[in-house]
Amino acid sequence: MEYYDLIIVGAGPAGSTLARSLQDSGKRILIIDKQDFPRDKTCAGWVTPAVMESLNIDTSDYGSGRTLQPIRKFRIGMMGQPAVENDHGDIVSYGIRRCEFDAYLLDRVTAPKQLKTPVKSIVRRDGNWVVNDTWEAPLIVGAGGHFCPVAKLLGDGPGSHETVVAAKEVEFEMTPQQAEVCQARGxxxxxWFCRDLKGYAWVFRKDNFLNIGLGREDNHKLSEHLNNFVDEMKSEGRIPADLPGRFKGHAYLLYAHAERPLVDDGLLLIGDSAGLAYTQSGEGIRPAIESALMAADIIRDREDYSAQSLQAYGEAIASRFGNRAVPRENGWQVPDWVKMPLASTLMRSHWFTRKVVTEKWFLHQQVPLLESVANG
Structure with a gap:
């Protein structure tokens, strides 16, 4: 049996950020992931300057040999009507490829890593957690996404009716011929918002890589909406007519609708395993990073890992992101006041699409850096 102070299950941005943040704490840390890295990760793939600053990433260094697409504009519309294009002037986001981004973050972690290792068992024994009958620690952190095995230890949450968003996407490198005909700009x-406001689709070009996808509340209509969107984009010349491969799927919880507990005795959830994706956009990278930084602050000088002691983390999450379990009838993407036919008009407004949709819902420019990051 190998003993650690902390076992992190999941080596994505949340898990790697937590491990790196605790490198100087003196704690013995093991990070486990079922996949090897670099690995494919279903995600549209953009990060804001706030994320890069929180992670102390030098964009010049990162952009050397990796995809880093500066974003200055957004093209936003409702399906079936013309789009509105807004120029923000400065760089407001960066396009990245998750296979590169996640591997870069994990490479900065000096703690032992156990990759290509599915978690087959997690057992509570004498106040510690034992993983795969091999590794033991008093504290285990779930950072493995929506289906994280650590999150399953906490059940499905109160009421067990969490709103799960399902998404499908494809990302591929275009041939010179495809790149020439693709009208989407890097x-x-x-x-593109669905007309019923229960989801949105995207077309996102990063150099010669193209990412196309769609996410919705109601999974049973996902493929139908996706196929209709792809056909429309092809007919308008926004994307190449010949898309390779099949669309890959993933799922996640929206923060306001998630009911999943965040802590228990010797157990804590961060990132998508905690259901932290922003409610209006579904974006999860910044909440994942910030939850890991907040968890590190709680764990660093603590030896008491009881649920009562770890509840300080839950309080920090609520303080940062607000209260959870908002009534679901308000819909997924938009507040109650944005309803048809008003939504159709608003989505043709430069002011609304820029100030509300882009800057508030997707970029969260009104949210300052996490205080511990700003001070540290």
Whole structure:
């Protein structure tokens, strides 16, 4: 049996950020992931300057040999009507490829890593957690996404009726012929809202890589909406007519509708395993990073890992992101006041699409850096 102070299950941005943040704490840390890295990760793939600053990433260094697409504009519309294009002037986001981004973050972690290792068992024994009958620690952190095995230890949450968003996407490198006919531009991601406001699609070009996808509340209609969107984009010349491969799927919880507990005795959830994706956009990278930084602050000088002691983390999450379990009838993407036919008009407004949809819902420019990051 190998003993650690902390076992992190999941080596994505949340898990790697937590491990790196605790490198100087003196704690013995093990990070486990079922996949090897670099690995494919279903995600549209953009990060804001706030994320890069929180992670202390030098964009010049990162952009050397990796995809880093500066974003200055957004093209936003409702399906079936013309789009609105807004120029923000400065760089407001960066396009990245998750296979590169996640591997870069994990490479900065000096703690032992156990990759290509599915978690087959987690057992509570004498006040510690034992993983796969091999590794033991008094504290285990779930950072493995929506289906994280650590999150399953906490059940499905109160009521067990969490709103799960399902998404499908494809990302591929275009041939010279495809790149020539593709009208989507690298500095201008395209966001297309479903007419029923229960989801949105995107077309996102990063150099010669193209990412196309769609996410919705109701999974049973996902493929139908996706196929209709792809056909429309092809007919308008926004994307190449010949898309390779099949669309890959993933799922996540929206913060306001998630009911999943965040802590228990010797157990804590961060990132998508905690259901922290922003409610209006579904974006999860910044909440994942910030939850890991907040968890590190709680764990660093603590030896008491009881649920009562770890509740300080839950309080920090609520203080940062607000209260959870908002009534679901308000819908997924938009507040109650944005309803048809008003939504159709608003989505043709430069002011609304820029100030509300882009800057508030997707970029969260009104949210300052996490205080511990700003001070540290």
């Amino acid at each position: 500095d201008t991601p395209e966001l």
